[in-house]
Amino acid sequence: MSRTTDGASGDAGGESTSGCRYLALYDAEAGALTEWAETLAADFETLVAESDVIKRRLDLGTYDAASLFEREGADREAVSDRTANRLIKADEARQAAGLPETCPHESHEDEPYCEFHLAPERCAELGIEPAEIRRALLERIGDETEDGAGRGKCFAGGRFRELSFSYRTLESTSNRPIQLQYAHIEDLSLDDAVIDERLLLDGGTIESCSAEDARFRRTVSFDRATLDCDSLSFDGSVFEEQASFRAATVTATRLRFQDCSFERGCSFEDAEFELALGNTDPDVDPVRFNGTEFDGGVTCSDATFSLRNASDMRRQAAVKFRGCRFGGQASFDDCEFGTVSNDGGGSLEALLSGDGDGDSGDDVTWKVQFKDAEFQGGFRAIDAGIAGDLRMRGAEFRGDGSDFDETTIEGDFVLTNAEFRGDGSSFDGLTVTGAFYLNSAEFSQGAVTFAGIQVDGRRMDCEEVSFGGNKLSFAGATIDGEAAFKRLSFAGGEASFGGLTVRGALDLEGSVFDVSGGDIDFADLTVEDELNLRQATFTGNGIDFSRATVGETLPSATTVADCTGSVWRGGEVDFGGSEFGGSTDWELTTFGGDQVSFAGMTVDGDATFHHAEFETTEADLSELTVAGETFDMSHARLGGKTVFNGAELWTEAVDLRRLRAEGVVVEFRKVESGETLVDLSNATVTDGVFEIGPQDTVYGFEGATIGDIEIALGEGEGALLEHFVFKNTDFDGFDFSRDNIKQELNNTGWQIHTTHGDETASPRRLRDLVRRYYRLVTEGPDEDGIDPNELETTYMRAKLGADQQGDPDAVSQFFQKELRFRRRAHGHRFWDRDRGKGRTTYESFRSQVRIGWDWLANTTLGLTVGYGERPGNVVATSLLIVLAFAFVYRAIDALPPGSNSFDYVTYSFQGFIQLVVGIQTTGSILVRFFTAVEGFLGAFVIALFVITLTRSIDR
Numbered sequence: 006m007s008r009t010t011d012g013a014s015g016d017a018g019g020e021s022t023s024g025c026r027y028l029a030l031y032d033a034e035a036g037a038l039t040e041w042a043e044t045l046a047a048d049f050e051t052l053v054a055e056s057d058v059i060k061r062r063l064d065l066g067t068y069d070a071a072s073l074f075e076r077e078g079a080d081r082e083a084v085s086d087r088t089a090n091r092l093i094k095a096d097e098a099r100q101a102a103g104l105p106e107t108c109p110h111e112s113h114e115d116e117p118y119c120e121f122h123l124a125p126e127r128c129a130e131l132g133i134e135p136a137e138i139r140r141a142l143l144e145r146i147g148d149e150t151e152d153g154a155g156r157g158k159c160f161a162g163g164r165f166r167e168l169s170f171s172y173r174t175l176e177s178t179s180n181r182p183i184q185l186q187y188a189h190i191e192d193l194s195l196d197d198a199v200i201d202e203r204l205l206l207d208g209g210t211i212e213s214c215s216a217e218d219a220r221f222r223r224t225v226s227f228d229r230a231t232l233d234c235d236s237l238s239f240d241g242s243v244f245e246e247q248a249s250f251r252a253a254t255v256t257a258t259r260l261r262f263q264d265c266s267f268e269r270g271c272s273f274e275d276a277e278f279e280l281a282l283g284n285t286d287p288d289v290d291p292v293r294f295n296g297t298e299f300d301g302g303v304t305c306s307d308a309t310f311s312l313r314n315a316s317d318m319r320r321q322a323a324v325k326f327r328g329c330r331f332g333g334q335a336s337f338d339d340c341e342f343g344t345v346s347n348d349g350g351g352s353l354e355a356l357l358s359g360d361g362d363g364d365s366g367d368d369v370t371w372k373v374q375f376k377d378a379e380f381q382g383g384f385r386a387i388d389a390g391i392a393g394d395l396r397m398r399g400a401e402f403r404g405d406g407s408d409f410d411e412t413t414i415e416g417d418f419v420l421t422n423a424e425f426r427g428d429g430s431s432f433d434g435l436t437v438t439g440a441f442y443l444n445s446a447e448f449s450q451g452a453v454t455f456a457g458i459q460v461d462g463r464r465m466d467c468e469e470v471s472f473g474g475n476k477l478s479f480a481g482a483t484i485d486g487e488a489a490f491k492r493l494s495f496a497g498g499e500a501s502f503g504g505l506t507v508r509g510a511l512d513l514e515g516s517v518f519d520v521s522g523g524d525i526d527f528a529d530l531t532v533e534d535e536l537n538l539r540q541a542t543f544t545g546n547g548i549d550f551s552r553a554t555v556g557e558t559l560p561s562a563t564t565v566a567d568c569t570g571s572v573w574r575g576g577e578v579d580f581g582g583s584e585f586g587g588s589t590d591w592e593l594t595t596f597g598g599d600q601v602s603f604a605g606m607t608v609d610g611d612a613t614f615h616h617a618e619f620e621t622t623e624a625d626l627s628e629l630t631v632a633g634e635t636f637d638m639s640h641a642r643l644g645g646k647t648v649f650n651g652a653e654l655w656t657e658a659v660d661l662r663r664l665r666a667e668g669v670v671v672e673f674r675k676v677e678s679g680e681t682l683v684d685l686s687n688a689t690v691t692d693g694v695f696e697i698g699p700q701d702t703v704y705g706f707e708g709a710t711i712g713d714i715e716i717a718l719g720e721g722e723g724a725l726l727e728h729f730v731f732k733n734t735d736f737d738g739f740d741f742s743r744d745n746i747k748q749e750l751n752n753t754g755w756q757i758h759t760t761h762g763d764e765t766a767s768p769r770r771l772r773d774l775v776r777r778y779y780r781l782v783t784e785g786p787d788e789d790g791i792d793p794n795e796l797e798t799t800y801m802r803a804k805l806g807a808d809q810q811g812d813p814d815a816v817s818q819f820f821q822k823e824l825r826f827r828r829r830a831h832g833h834r835f836w837d838r839d840r841g842k843g844r845t846t847y848e849s850f851r852s853q854v855r856i857g858w859d860w861l862a863n864t865t866l867g868l869t870v871g872y873g874e875r876p877g878n879v880v881a882t883s884l885l886i887v888l889a890f891a892f893v894y895r896a897i898d899a900l901p902p903g904s905n906s907f908d909y910v911t912y913s914f915q916g917f918i919q920l921v922v923g924i925q926t927t928g929s930i931l932v933r934f935f936t937a938v939e940g941f942l943g944a945f946v947i948a949l950f951v952i953t954l955t956r957s958i959d960r
């Protein structure tokens with residue numbers, strides 16, 4: 006018996022049969038496979054792969070091919086191997102699909118096929134109305150008499166102009182499904198229907214479908230079906246069992262699954278959705294799943310959403326899952342929304358670039374929306390592709406976590422206010438060509454990784470994001486625009502940002518990283534614009550910012566790294582080898598832990614550590630290079646050992662005022678010529694080492710407090726004390742008795758308040774003294790010079806420090822310097838004048854006399870006894886007194902005529918010591934007066950000599 010593939014009557018060879026021949030696999034008269042067999046053979050790989058029983062049987066070689074050929078009337082000897090092989094595949098596919106060997110329905114009169122398999126055109130010719138076919142189908146569904154097992158519900162391969170079950174209930178007592186596999190249905194209507202049977206439409210072709218508010222109480226399957234509809238709508242439908250659209254091909258202007266309920270899961274795996282948007286719709290949402298509940302999860306792996314042609318393209322094509330709830334896992338692995346450019350181009354890419362066939366003015370953006378969606382079983386979108394935006398604002402992720410690995414989004418990715426409460430989230434290898442918005446999102450647990458992500462858009466916004474898992478990683482990520490991580494918080498086991506590249510600014514202001522049991526890794530960080538770490542807090546075993554590169558392309562005067570008020574607490578904080586293209590600001594920053602290292606760090610601008618707190622055991626600034634105008638560590642506190650060895654400062658000034666430090670080790674190197682002042686005014690340095698580098702560096706300790714520090718020439722040249730200036734400095738433990746220091750002090754006359762050779766140094770020659778006092782009398786004190794009162798205090802404090810260390814020699818020297826500058830202070834006060842008026846102005850006469858007397862007394866004390874520290878001055882004073890009185894005695898002829906000069910000197914010497922040895926004075930009353938005066942002075946000077954000698958011996 007032959008059959009025609011178009012459904013027309015065939016030549017039965019004069020024979021008649023009551024059975025429909027449509028499901029036959031082989032046409033013996035034609036010697037070829039039927040169209041049905043070819044259809045099944047084409048699905049062999051898919052169907053058999055899903056049937057473990059049949060696949061195992063084929064592997065074991067237990068397939069009974071002979072029975073197949075006998076049943077189908079095929080002569081194995083006459084059939085080619087290729088045809089035989091495809092026949093076997095068709096039979097295996099049939100069994101895998103659960104289809105019967107023959108159609109259970111009777112053929113129509115004089116036709117080889119039943120009314121369900123006749124072409125609609127032939128049915129029209131025979132006067133069979135679609136309503137009749139529908140009634141017959143409903144009767145067969147409810148008929149249990151055929152074979153007693155409901156086999157009459159098989160309509161596989163059927164051809165229907167219209168199937169409408171709207172407002173009906175399809176049910177029977179048999180367990181067999183309604184089999185409409187590979188059926189061709191021009192119009193399928195299931196609105197408000199109740200389907201109490203398994204409904205299988207696998208491989209079918211449906212030209213129009215509507216199933217709004219339907220209820221499917223059993224499994225429904227559209228696997229590999231082709232739905233070429235103007236609109237496909239399942240809005241409000243309930244699927245109580247599994248719903249499957251695997252490998253289905255859907256072409257429609259609208260796809261609607263809004264407010265549906267999938268209670269046992271839903272699959273769109275490998276499905277292809279081709280959207281044909283009408284030219285009359287400027288903005289449409291062609292695909293909507295809004296408000297749908299996927300209680301059993303959903304699988305959209307390898308699904309594709311695309312546009313049919315360029316002429317249909319409008320400004321927006323959106324796929325929306327707004328307000329959905331996913332009770333099981335939601336998988337979108339390898340899913341593509343639009344044609345993604347890095348997958349080989351395509352129509353959408355051409356349209357986005359303006360190269361399509363449609364109106365070049367059309368700007369189309371794809372939008373996939375999951376706003377306020379709930380994923381209770383986790384979410385997966387591995388290697389997916391979206392040619393537009395992915396918007397998941399307010400979405401909630403639970404269960405097994407979320408996975409966006411290797412996904413490409415050619416638009417914005419919005420996760421604002423999203424909540425990730427599942428077991429970890431992975432975005433590794435994600436590519437976003439637009440902006441990435443993660444602000445105000447919350448990650449409650451598990452590892453959260455963005456390793457290797459690529460954000461090509463203008464911004465990645467992670468402001469106020471909370472990470473509560475055990476790991477956070479942006480390792481190897483690249484962000485082409487600005488990265489805003491303000492007020493980000495992470496409390497977990499490990500934070501890794503190693504190798505992160507930001508081609509804009511990186512803003513971490515107010516962020517908190519609390520990794521008490523792990524490390525925080527920003528090693529090899531690259532930020533081409535500014536880095537903002539204001540008020541940020543980092544706590545961990547180790548904090549690694551080594552080899553970071555920041556602001557290389559910015560002007561050196563720009564503050565490229567602002568770390569004001571930041572807090573760093575860890576076993577080791579490492580900025581070693583980092584490079585900053587401009588200035589860095591660490592004002593009010595706190596470093597805690599074992600060590601903080603800036604070793605080898607390069608700053609092309611200024612470096613400011615104003616009021617910084619170093620609570621570490623060690624701070625390493627060795628080999629630090631600062632090329633700006635200022636290195637400012639004023640008011641900083643260094644709690645442990647601090648190393649500056651080899652630091653290269655191109656700055657004009659190094660500001661360490663009010664620094665508080667312990668264990669400082671300093672050797673500043675300077676690259677440029679000229680003198681650099683390291684200003685340690687009001688600093689407190691309890692101990693440490695200061696070495697002079699190869700260039701001129703001067704350390705100024707005005708108002709500072711220094712303890713047991715060591716100073717050494719190192720690689721420097723010249724005198725050691727040329728590089729140190731002490732003014733109003735407290736010496737609390739400083740040892741002046743060290744050989745190198747004491748030798749230098751002896752060479753410079755124990756001068757510590759200025760560098761060697763400065764014109765303000767203490768005069769060592771009488772000519773200098775005369776010149777200075779001449780200027781003082783004629784011009785008044787130099788207001789731009791050094792205040793002698795300040796120098797008096799400086800040497801007084803040096804004296805007290807030396808006395809504390811038990812160094813009597815230094816005490817003596819500094820005591821003399823103290824009184825010398827007190828004398829100079831009296832002179833300045835005495836000769837002070839008001840230059841603005843051009844005339845001398847004096848204090849009250851009484852006060853002026855007192856000041857003059859103080860100057861005279863101090864000068865006399867210094868000249869006669871060396872301020873009680875120089876016995877030689879007393880001896881010299883004694884000789885001068887003896888010689889002076891010898892001239893007086895000669896002038897008044899105190900001795901008899903004929904006496905020579907030696908006699909007068911001898912007489913004067915006797916008068917000088919008369920209170921010691923006693924002499925009898927004779928002569929006039931004038932002679933006796935001068936002799937008494939000399940005796941008094943002699944006794945006084947001898948007493949001073951004894952005191953001075955005793956004092957010097959004690960020292």
